[in-house]
Amino acid sequence: xxxxxxxxRAADTPDQPQPFAELGLTEAxxxxxxxxxxxxxxxxxxxxxxxxxxxxxxxxxxxxxLKQFADKAPPSSALLAGIGHNAGVVDVGQGYAVTFKxxxxxxxxxxxxxxxxxxxxxxxxxxxxxxxxxxxxxxxALRFGSAAASDTARVLPGVxxxxxxxxxxxxxxxxxxxxxxxxCYAGNPLVNALCVGVMRHDELQVAEGxxxxxxxxxxGSTTGPDGVGGASVLASAAFGAVDxxxxxxxxxxxxxxxxxxxxxxxxxxxxxxGLVVGIQDLGAAGVACATTELAAAGTGGMxxxxxxVPLRDASLGPPEILMxxxxxxxxxxxxxxxxxxxxxxxxxxxxxxxxIGEVTDTxxxxxxxxxxxxxxxxxxxxxxxxxxxxxxxRGADQDALAADDPAAxxxxxxxxxxxxxxxxxxxxxxxxxxSWVTDQYDRYVRxxxxxxxxxxxxxxxxxxxxxxxxxxxxxxxxRYCRLDPYLGTQLALSEAYRNVAVTGARPLxxxxxxxxxxxxxxxxxxxxxxxxxxxxxxxxxxxxxxTGGNVSFYNQTGTTPIHPTPVIGVLGVHDDVRQRLGIGxxxxxxxxxxxxPGSTAAAGIVLLGRTRAEFGGSAWAHVRHGHLGGRPPExxxxxxxxxAGLLAAAAEAGVLSAAHDLSDGGLAVALAESxxxxxxxxxxxxxxxxxxxxxxESAGRAIVAVRPGAExxxxxxxxxxxxxxxxxxTVGGDSLVFAGLFTIGLDELAAVHxxxxxxxxx
Amino acid sequence: xxxxxxxxxxxxxxxxxxxxxxxxxxxxxxxxxDYLRCGAIARFSPVMSELVPAARAGLPVLGICNxxxxxxxxxxxxxxxxxxxxxxxxxxxxxxxxENAQTAWTRAYRAGxxxxxPLKSGEGAYAAAPDTLADLEASGQVVIRYASGNPNGxxxxxxxxxxxxxNVVGLMPHPEHxxxxxxxxxxxxxxxxxxxxxxVLA
Numbered sequence: 015x016x017x018x019x020x021x022x023r024a025a026d027t028p029d030q031p032q033p034f035a036e037l038g039l040t041e042a043x044x045x046x047x048x049x050x051x052x053x054x055x056x057x058x059x060x061x062x063x064x065x066x067x068x069x070x071x072x073x074x075x076x077x078x079x080l081k082q083f084a085d086k087a088p089p090s091s092a093l094l095a096g097i098g099h100n101a102g103v104v105d106v107g108q109g110y111a112v113t114f115k116x117x118x119x120x121x122x123x124x125x126x127x128x129x130x131x132x133x134x135x136x137x138x139x140x141x142x143x144x145x146x147x148x149x150x151x152x153x154x155a156l157r158f159g160s161a162a163a164s165d166t167a168r169v170l171p172g173v174x175x176x177x178x179x180x181x182x183x184x185x186x187x188x189x190x191x192x193x194x195x196x197x198c199y200a201g202n203p204l205v206n207a208l209c210v211g212v213m214r215h216d217e218l219q220v221a222e223g224x225x226x227x228x229x230x231x232x233x234g235s236t237t238g239p240d241g242v243g244g245a246s247v248l249a250s251a252a253f254g255a256v257d258x259x260x261x262x263x264x265x266x267x268x269x270x271x272x273x274x275x276x277x278x279x280x281x282x283x284x285x286x287x288g289l290v291v292g293i294q295d296l297g298a299a300g301v302a303c304a305t306t307e308l309a310a311a312g313t314g315g316m317x318x319x320x321x322x323v324p325l326r327d328a329s330l331g332p333p334e335i336l337m338x339x340x341x342x343x344x345x346x347x348x349x350x351x352x353x354x355x356x357x358x359x360x361x362x363x364x365x366x367x368x369x370i371g372e373v374t375d376t377x378x379x380x381x382x383x384x385x386x387x388x389x390x391x392x393x394x395x396x397x398x399x400x401x402x403x404x405x406x407x408r409g410a411d412q413d414a415l416a417a418d419d420p421a422a423x424x425x426x427x428x429x430x431x432x433x434x435x436x437x438x439x440x441x442x443x444x445x446x447x448x449s450w451v452t453d454q455y456d457r458y459v460r461x462x463x464x465x466x467x468x469x470x471x472x473x474x475x476x477x478x479x480x481x482x483x484x485x486x487x488x489x490x491x492x493r494y495c496r497l498d499p500y501l502g503t504q505l506a507l508s509e510a511y512r513n514v515a516v517t518g519a520r521p522l523x524x525x526x527x528x529x530x531x532x533x534x535x536x537x538x539x540x541x542x543x544x545x546x547x548x549x550x551x552x553x554x555x556x557x558x559x560x561t562g563g564n565v566s567f568y569n570q571t572g573t574t575p576i577h578p579t580p581v582i583g584v585l586g587v588h589d590d591v592r593q594r595l596g597i598g599x600x601x602x603x604x605x606x607x608x609x610x611p612g613s614t615a616a617a618g619i620v621l622l623g624r625t626r627a628e629f630g631g632s633a634w635a636h637v638r639h640g641h642l643g644g645r646p647p648e649x650x651x652x653x654x655x656x657x658a659g660l661l662a663a664a665a666e667a668g669v670l671s672a673a674h675d676l677s678d679g680g681l682a683v684a685l686a687e688s689x690x691x692x693x694x695x696x697x698x699x700x701x702x703x704x705x706x707x708x709x710x711e712s713a714g715r716a717i718v719a720v721r722p723g724a725e726x727x728x729x730x731x732x733x734x735x736x737x738x739x740x741x742x743x744t745v746g747g748d749s750l751v752f753a754g755l756f757t758i759g760l761d762e763l764a765a766v767h768x769x770x771x772x773x774x775x776x
Numbered sequence: 777x778x779x780x781x782x783x784x785x786x787x788x789x790x791x792x793x794x795x796x797x798x799x800x801x802x803x804x805x806x807x808x809x810d811y812l813r814c815g816a817i818a819r820f821s822p823v824m825s826e827l828v829p830a831a832r833a834g835l836p837v838l839g840i841c842n843x844x845x846x847x848x849x850x851x852x853x854x855x856x857x858x859x860x861x862x863x864x865x866x867x868x869x870x871x872x873x874x875e876n877a878q879t880a881w882t883r884a885y886r887a888g889x890x891x892x893x894p895l896k897s898g899e900g901a902y903a904a905a906p907d908t909l910a911d912l913e914a915s916g917q918v919v920i921r922y923a924s925g926n927p928n929g930x931x932x933x934x935x936x937x938x939x940x941x942x943n944v945v946g947l948m949p950h951p952e953h954x955x956x957x958x959x960x961x962x963x964x965x966x967x968x969x970x971x972x973x974x975x976v977l978a
Contacts, residue, residue: 178865182896183806272809454865456896458953458960459804475959592958608869608892608961 018332019057021387028054037064043400050395058320058381058388061333063396065299066306069567072399075533076565079543082550083560090559092522095218101141101211102561103218104523106587108482111218113145114210116155116488116527116583118566123205125266127172131205132180132269136341138209139184139274140295143281144344146219147211150460151474152181154191154207155488155527155581156451159200161443161774166195169203170451171775176269177207178454183271184278187463188455189472191488192581195443198492201571206527206564206581210486212476217285222292223312223347226375230308230316231353232301233360233367234277234343236326241267241300241339273342273365280363281344289356292347302336302396304345305371305379310397312347315374318381320388322370332381332388347373402533409537415497418643420629425705432682432708433756435638437766439679439709440686442637446770447690463605464591468691470513470675471586473594481590487513488584490529491678492577493631494646499541502631503548503580504649508713509677510584511556515658516673516716518595518665519586524553526563526582531575533567541578542567549580555651558584593665597674597687599719599745600694612692615722616744617671619696621681622657622737623715624650627706633678634709653714653737660735661716667731669724672745676715682708682752684717686763689750695760697751698743704755719745777801779955780969782976789821798976799836799880800827802843804896804950814857814899815845824850836880836972837944841897844936844946853937853946854912855904857897861929865898869961870949872935873923876916879942880975884967890923891964893949895935900948902930902937912937920947 024030032054034044039060047055047063055063069075094111095103101115119134135152142149154177158166181188191208223230284290292312294304301323309316320332330338348356353369360367374380379396381389426432439445448468457466464483465473471487489509495502507524514521526549531538553560569576588594596603599617602610629635630644664670672692676684681700689695700707720728732739743753751757777784785795794800807818818824824846831837831852839847847853860866871892874885885891904912909931912918920936928948936947951965 175864178898182865182898183809185805270809272806272811275806275809453867456865456867458867458894458896458950461953461955461959464958602957604957604961605959606869606894606961608871610957610962 018383018386018388021056021390024056025053030054032060034060038068039064043067046400051391056388058332058336059391061336062302062306062389065302065337066396067399071299071303073565074400075402075404075567076542077401078403079546082546086550086554087559088554088557093559093561094215101145102523102525103145104561104585106482106484106522108477108480109214110476110482111213111215112210112484112585113142113147114208114486114525114583114585115141115562116206116208116525116581117141117564118527118529119205119207120203120529120566120569122266123173124169124201124203127169128176129266129268131173131176133267133341134205134207135177135180136269136271136274137297138207139186140297140344142209142211143278144219144221144293144295145211146217146285147213148282149186149209149211149278151189151472152186152207152209153189153472153486153488155204155490156191156193157199157204157579158195159203160197161195163200165200167775173203173205174451174454180269180271182456184275185459187457187459187466189457189463189466189474190486191467192490193448193451196492196577198576202569202576204529204579208488208583210484219285219290219293221294221307221311223308223316223373224291225349226313226373228291228347228349228373229353229369230318230371230373231346231348231356231367232323232343232370233346233365235270235273235340236324236366237330237335237338237340238326239330239334239338242334242337267339267341270342276363276365277342277344280360280365283359284356287355287359289348289352289359290346291349294345296343296345298339300336300338300340306393306396308345308347309379309393313373313375315376316371316379317374318371320381320383322368324366324368332383404533404539405536406539406543407536408540415643416645420632420635420641420644423635423639423641429755432704433758435634435709436682436686437758439633439637439683440763441766441770443770443774445633445679445683447768448771449768450771450775457605464594465517465596465603466605469596471517473517473519473588473591475591481592483588483591485514485517485519485586485588486583488581489513490579490581491631492579493636493642495545495579496577496642497631497644497646499544499578500548501646501649503545504552504651505646505713506580506582507549507552508649508651508654509675510582511558511654511658512675512716514584514586515661516595516675517588518593518662519588520662521558521584521586521658523585524558524560524582526560526580528563528565529569529576529579529581530567531570535575538575545578545580549582552651556655593668595665595670595673597672598692599672599688599696600692612671613722616746617719617721618725618744619698619742620718620720620739621715621742622718622739623653623712624738625707625710625712625715628710628712632709632711647711647713650714656735656737657714657716660731660737663731663735664728667727669721669728670718671721672719674717676717677711680709680711686750688717689760690764690767693760694745695747695749695751696743696745697747697753699753700742701740777969780966780973782973787823789823792822792826794826794830799972802839802846804841804843807842807846814842815849818846819849828852831944834941834943836975838881838968839946840950840952841948844948847944847946852944853939854908855902855937857899857948858901858903859899860901866927867894867896868927870895870922870927871924872949873921875921876919876938879919879938879945881945881968881971882919883974884971892962893951893954893965894961895927895949897948900928900930902934904931915940919945
């Protein structure tokens with residue numbers, strides 16, 4: 015290897031051209047770096063700034079909007095750590111704290127679906143681990159192109175097998191998520207992975223490099239060229255690497271879940287022994303990001319010997335080491351006299367560890383390569399990054415979209431037509447049974463899963479003695495957001511909030527993964543601004559703070575962006591998971607398909623909330639007419655809050671045997687799902703216009719099955735929480751019966767519901 | 777084991793020490809990531825050098841999922857586990873029939889009893905040579921069979937087998953996930969743990 019581009023050489027060759035544009039930096043950004051340093055950056059510094067100032071790491075286009083989450087945050091006594099940390103931390107009582115976060119791995123999952131999705135799981139698990147928590151469950155929100163498209167047959171099975179491969183091996187139950195389809199995601203699948211972890215309050219760890227003289231330890235996998243997209247640019251430019259030596263490497267990260275499993279157990283033992291001053295996971299931008307952020311958040315300086323980084327490819331030079339996205343790595347700050355003990359724990363778990371530097375009070379991040387200085391920067395300059403307020407303008411087509419009212423669409427004229435529409439909906443790929451996907455995930459491991467898909471929310475027990483547990487749900491609706499990103503985002507928030515509430519849990523906190531097109535398109539930037547404003551306002555109204563999140567821009571093919579798709583995750587606390595509610599009629603709730611039959615007495619079915627004729631962006635308009643237009647349903651956050659209060663009180667009182675949220679496909683689809691989940695039919699009479707009753711997607715609604723004899727108690731609770739309700743009928747039989755309209759036998763319903771995905775994917 | 781009334785003790789793979797336990801369970805998981813043939817590396821763990829002779833001397837040993845694979849690799853049990861028919865990981869609540877209720881781990885059941893227990897594996901298709909299969913059937917070493925459909929292409933729908941003495945049992949489904957109706961499909965799996973405890977206390 016030829017000599018590296020040192021700081022001394024950079025000072026001597028101020029005019030040497032730099033490939034900043036190829037690394038994604040603008041001329042203005044490059045000028046800022048040069049001004050900050052008082053000279054041109056070295057190749058390693060350029061690599062570091064380019065990844066730290068990438069949209070992915072710096073949030074440079076989104077920051078000005080995201081601050082609303084803090085500014086508008088409702089007062090919450092539950093928040094122990096908020097935005098800015100690796101993940102937010104929430105107090106769930108009894109001394110337990112929970113941390114959760116959702117993150118995108120969209121682009122890698124299109125290039126290489128299996129490894130892209132697998133490493134998405136690995137990355138979010140390390141985020142949770144870095145907070146001091148034991149990861150206890152994962153979820154995945156997935157969106158693909160048209161189900162019938164040939165590329166979906168490549169992407170979907172790969173993504174699912176990648177999540178299965180990584181999460182199952184890691185020993186984390188997959189308790190829920192979403193799987194939806196729309197042509198707008200062809201070429202831009204959305205793979206959003208959520209992880210939740212648990213700790214005691216005093217186990218919270220910090221990502222700070224404090225205490226001059228403390229040692230910096232890199233541990234986990236060795237560092238290779240994986241994920242180094244930009245470094246080949248550096249290698250091919252005049253920066254020392256011999257022609258072809260390090261270029262042309264695949265840029266896909268490869269996951270090693272067994273090493274991650276060892277890393278998890280190793281970290282938890284290190285925390286328990288009190289050996290860690292500060293810790294940071296390595297994700298995007300690898301060593302560059304971890305060293306910069308630890309230094310910037312700590313005493314302020316750090317010395318790093320890049321030649322001490324254990325490599326799996328000896329030809330890597332400083333820029334590539336800094337940019338490498340090799341998986342399963344962590345960086346810890348450790349007091350000098352605890353280093354031997356630290357390395358002993360790593361050895362026990364067969365985790366490779368190396369001291370690569372130390373904390374200083376110089377205010378400079380200095381990196382050497384075999385004794386020569388290749389990086390010398392103020393770390394905050396790289397960690398903070400530029401801030402842009404990009405042009406945002408409401409898209410010219412929004413008015414036409416809004417004017418295209420679904421009221422003009424032909425509706426079914428009679429019972430037979432309504433029946434055909436319901437079967438079409440429950441057999442459509444977005445609403446069909448997802449067992450083909452979820453059967454590939456382990457929902458049972460760790461032995462604490464109380465509810466998992468296809469329930470509305472996942473529910474995990476934290477304490478066997480007290481029954482304390484946490485519920486989680488993720489939701490997003492690109493169609494609603496395309497029509498109105500402000501309202502659509504509030505609807506996604508409402509649905510996730512409601513999905514947590516129907517398990518009987520109290521919603522506590524919010525995370526989000528904001529999937530959008532290019533921020534350089536003013537119409538996309540407007541969508542983003544509206545979505546963030548909607549979410550911040552919605553969280554304020556519901557009294558649940560945003561604890562963290564992730565932004566994924568550039569989800570577009572050519573000039574066509576995806577539908578704006580914020581995916582919202584809501585976390586709730588369940589005081590006693592034995593009082594959980596499931597969606598199935600006639601059976602006890604549980605994590606699997608086989609569950610005990612419930613009481614034989616017929617439970618009464620009550621529809622909660624108000625139904626209006628709201629079909630803009632609805633599943634019915636989409637499936638039956640391929641139509642997207644009009645206004646999305648009107649969110650009613652106050653009603654959501656009252657509904658959630660009622661459901662929590664009713665679960666605690668034990669007066670319900672089932673509860674199911676109403677969303678895509680409205681009441682008809684919800685009743686069908688509850689019948690299928692419980693393998694028990696029902697007989698209902700719908701009020702008012704049958705079509706509106708069956709398929710409207712008005713927000714703030716749920717169906718509940720009231721235990722026989724508990725009707726009066728439930729009515730009193732309903733009145734106390736001011737939630738309107740109408741009795742529809744009773745649970746029982748082996749058919750879904752809409753009195754006076756139509757009947758569908760459960761066998762036919764199940765056949766239509768379950769055959770779609772196997773027919774598409776084998 | 778705790779729910780069945782016994783005291784669980786963790787054994788470390790790197791120790792040549794069984795800590796004086798009365799019975800051993802090799803749980804499920806992904807030893808060494810299952811990057812090679814499942815269980816092929818774990819069978820060489822130092823603790824196995826103690827476990828194998830103890831099992832041959834009569835120590836009750838249960839292998840669940842990856843533990844079953846390790847017991848097969850260690851030749852404590854006949855046969856092997858191969859990729860599922862369909863080549864995908866399968867999580868499913870399966871109905872099982874207890875074929876042999878006289879082993880150390882199935883005494884609490886009745887022969888022919890049906891139980892519901894989760895299965896969750898990618899390499900769970902039991903395979904053995906035809907004469908081995910015939911021997912297993914003849915000697916009653918088929919302990920557990922899939923009773924409603926064959927979820928992974930196992931030979932003769934075999935879900936679990938035992939050694940000739942009946943003290944070593946391996947099965948692919950996870951009885952530890954069927955210990956109550958809150959976190960599993962049933963409490964049917966408790967019988968495995970109750971069986972061995974009764975035997976140890978007798």
